[in-house]
Amino acid sequence: MNLEKENKFAKQINETFHSAVVKVQRERRIIVELRSDLIPPFLSFAKEYLSFIHMAHYSCVDWLEENKFELVFMLWSYEEDVMLIVKTKIDREKPEFVTIKHLWPQAETYEREIHEMYGVDFKGNDRLGEFILEDWDDLPPMRRDFDTVKYAGEHYFTRPGREDAQDVRETIARHSGEEIPDFAKKYSIRRDEE
């Protein structure tokens, strides 16, 4: 495996951003961990000087145990065919970050979703608000402490069967006049009445 260009990028990043923790994950993948306040200048640097022009993905991971949210940016360089995965951790109690839509306009959509699903507030993004969910006033649902089963139990009910529901076996027996064998009676839905 030839990691020449990946190591070259890692060196360039380390020279400019001394606090960055750079790891070459494998061929074509570099992972960079950075302080959250350095992310906007770093992304700008990666886009303008290191040819990472394509923002492929923008994700958020909830690390409930550490009380942190991790924002993850995937940038792709079409010139070198390398992906840069930039990660930063932000406080989970009062999650705030700045928008990067001035660098990539499609980031606005990702920020709207992360805001809705995790509750991260993006300064400078004026379209935060209702995106996928409608009239949602509960905890942001993608947080790990949001309990889907509990929510479903509180808001939905198990529908009872229809009143005119008929047991297939019984109906056939009634029409044909045949007796239901004993071993099959336990499967009948009306067994309590008999």
Added chain:
Amino acid sequence: MREKETTLYLGPQHPGVTGNMMVKLKVAGDTVVKAETHVGYLHRAFEKLMEVRSWMQCFPIVCRICVPEPDPNEENLARAVEEIEGREVPERAKYIRVMVLELARMASILLWMGGQSGSAGLYTMPQWSVGDRDYILDLFEELTGGRVYHMYIWPGGVRRDLPEGFEDRVLKTLDYLESRLPDYDHLMFENAIFQKRAKGVGVIPKEKALEWGVVGPPLRGCGIKHDVRIDEPYEVYDKLDFIVPTYEGGDVWARAMVRRQEFEQSISIIRQVIEKMPKGDYYNKVPNPFNWIVPPGEAYVKTESVRGEFGYYVVSDGSLKPRRIHVRGAAYVHGVSLLEKILVGANIADVSFIMNSLGVCPPEIER
């Protein structure tokens, strides 16, 4: 005098998309002044559900993220898990995966042909192309048991080997579909009305395409040659010989021509796959799915789907369940930020037409 602006709610059911999605249009006369995508009709919380499922239980969920082309989802998730685990995949399984992906691409292009010409008012084409797509679904049914959702690709390989004589049936179907191409050309691609509707409509500026995150046929329709199968070859695409078609213009017509040529390339790829496919195992067994622990780690993998780059970001914390699976569909960018930009100035009658040419697939946006 300034023309009065009217708000028009296009959707959620309309001919431009596979699924439900609404576009809120501000129109002056019949020209769009402002467009806003409104999604939420197909949100099924797949990503949240997967966080409380075992790894194997995620596979029947992910394929439902895209109806026209579900296989890149399975392939991506399988490859991401394999990357985190370091699991080897037999060579034969890789060839079978490429065959399935390319068949899905062809089926999806046939469905697009129907949608694209249908939204222009050419209703014969959907009858033909959707009918022909069923021959591919027949092959899927024989191979996987399912026509639309396959759940066939999983970590370690594929679920079962090819049935006896399957290759011959694939080749015969390919011959038939290839013989239909001149008919499609006469009806759709050489049709003067279709050309007139498609040329110069929904133009993506070439100099902005890369920065705006445009991928797949819309990007190649701007004359920019990028394809995940070439940029970062996965499975066995580096052993296959194919070209990446591009077309200048950035309009609906250019995207149509790119897809038309990709259809031929897929036929050629599947023929090569069948010729080169080695004998041997098709599956490296994974542990008991109920006790299957994937070691801590993360992976971002991507596939070239028919709509463009399809990516999966998978994080494992070393437990029985995934920590996070985040899906990147091409429509996430094409259907929201890109669509809102290129609809401005378009005619109302062209809105569905433009959406179809971008391949907007709402389940990818909301998941």
